[in-house]
Amino acid sequence: MTTPAFILKDTFGYDTFRPLQSEVIENVLAGNDTLAVMPTGGGKSLCYQIPALLQDGLTLVVSPLIALMKDQVDQLRVNGVPAVFLNSSLSPEAYQENLESVQNGSAKLLYVAPETLLTPRIFSLLSNLKLDLITIDEAHCISEWGHDFRPEYRQLINVRQQFPQAVCLALTATATTRVRSDITKSLNFLQSNEFVASFDRQNLFIEVAPKSDPIAQTSRFLKHFKDQSGIIYCFSRKQVDELSAYLAREGFSVRPYHAGLADAERRANQDAFIHDDVQIIVATIAFGMGINKSNVRFVVHYDLPKSIEGYYQEIGRAGRDGLPAHCLLLYSYSDVAKLNYFIKQKEGAEKQVAAKHLDAIVRYAEDEINCRRKPLLAYFGETYTAENCKSCDNCNAAPPKLIDITIPAQKFLSCVMRSGERFGAAHITNVLRGSKAEKILQHEHNKLSTYGIGADLDQKQWMHLSRQLIQLGYLSQESEFRTLTLTPKAKDSLKKRATIMGQLQEAEARPSNSKARKTELEYNHALYYLVRQKRKELADESGVPPYVIFSDKTLVEMCAYYPQSPESLLNINGVGQAKLNQFGETFLEVIRAYCKKKGLKEKTKESSRLKTTAGQRHIIVGEAYNAGDSIQQLMERHHVKMGTIINHLEKYAVAGNSLRNSDEFRSLTNTSPEEQQAAIQAFDQLGTALLKPVFEKLGGKLTYDDLRISRLIYLTSQDPE
Ligand code: ADP
Ligand code: ZN
16 A cells, blocks of 8 residues: 655655654554654654554644644645644634534544543544544643643543554654653553654754854844844843844844733734744744744844753754754853843752753853764763764864963963862953952952963953863863862863963854855745745735745755756655645746746756655655556656656566556557467566567567566566565
């Protein structure tokens, strides 16, 4: 029958599975309860959508994000998949209509909020149906240890017990081992099959820049992203309002988003962003949970996030479509001080945890040497081993010019020692620079031998030096008060006067190297503008966000390869049957007209990914044929001649796959039964690898085309082993 790979291409238009998708799907289809942990944008949805299409009963999807349900259902419908949702946002009529389509079996997928699911009405609806799969999205909500515990998730266990024959699939993007085991235990997984995908998102370029003039830095950054969507995260509502007002005055297409805005305004701003009516959203971290927008091209952190986990989740909202996206964090020590101030107001364990989180993100932001992916992925328990990720600032930076900094380093280290290893970098700097600050006088640090010996460097240079000494392992920093102490390495080097190499001048914001974007396809920007416009038109007509029609990636490929026929369009990433039928002609018209005007021709795709598509075509055709499609249907579907389909089927059979036996082949040739019998005997004797010997043996009575069909008849009539 039909396979996951076939549905992937035929329905969703994708050529290859993302990591672990295929494994999760196979495991679900094998009837095992499954937990899948994948990063945002990792492609969790397909893990239940494909099984839903392969099974005859209903797939239930429990999700707490009501705002996302409509979006997901819209995306499925555009791909020709019958799906509905039931939640409080529906009118009574629409609710009833959706209910009925579940009842009469026309819907394959049903999305519900947990509180809806627990109502007797839904329970009894489901009791009368064949329920194949229960999917629990955002499954970490079930655990009190997760960051988003929802008590109603606890009751999902009852639902499971009610439908023991249904397989259960739990999905989440955030799960520590503790949360993971909580999920599998709470759901009573008989066989816990866990799949944890890598959290590395290769298409994200990750950059941290010293925050010097953030407004100017931000507008400079934004100029690289003309007409593209992105999010700017700020720490406070006030900052959001100020920055978005400033950017609007500068002519950027921008709206604010934070919890202080009236509901209606907030929603309108979010909608405008989702529908590409507005390019930039300036927001507090309140923004993003209910966002499925796949074409977010950049995320800027205008202020320092509170934790690596939050930061990673926020940058994860960029580039879900797999195209390159840029993540910029503006870092300054004054942000650390600000966050520290808030942490100091907390108490007990909460305070400690917050301080630890801050410490980790500060360490991350201050690292100017190591690949950014290392600490980020380490945070999720992964070891990143590549030497150079090619898509972070540190991996792309030219190696810094190191100079001998032994003398200032020794001044700094001995000042730390003489003041008793109880102070932070700012205080040490003040001592070295001979400040008369009260704290200095109070501790009598003006009497230290190191007082005032460092007036030759400015405050910023000393602070930068202290960070290097931490990174180089001479100093360690306590996380709560950020006091500095000497490591054995420092003591040793003071004694031996060992040379220390480093930098005295903080590198100015390194020009963001766009090497990483080289992986992006070269495409025609003028045509891109046109297809984008067409996409927006179609989206507005049907009231869905543009990315529901086609992703940016799909448009980029159209503008790189100029497909002229439905068959070529089907080769483009993200174009499946349903989308081809609905939108194919419309986009082909735009592309053809443009190409004609400019004298452009279709290009064949040479990328390895597309080679695999072409290379896999025979599998797609073979599987569809085995699933019952006729040759006529396949010709129409793929817009090719019969010979091409025969080619694919031959290739499929020769590769060792068995093919459904069908009388259809016989009707395709004019050979007599005797001639066919002779051909079959010849294949028996001579094998099927070459046609020429068979052609000759039969004295040229059968044409090569006839022989190819006879060969298929021969191959399909073999007894399966
Ligand atoms: P998640 O729920 O894990 O954040 P989604 O399921 O929303 O991720 O998928 C993110 C995006 O990636 C969607 O636009 C989806 O259509 C696309 N996608 C998923 N799987 C694939 C794949 N195998 N090939 C190409 N694109 C994919
Ligand atoms: Zn890197």
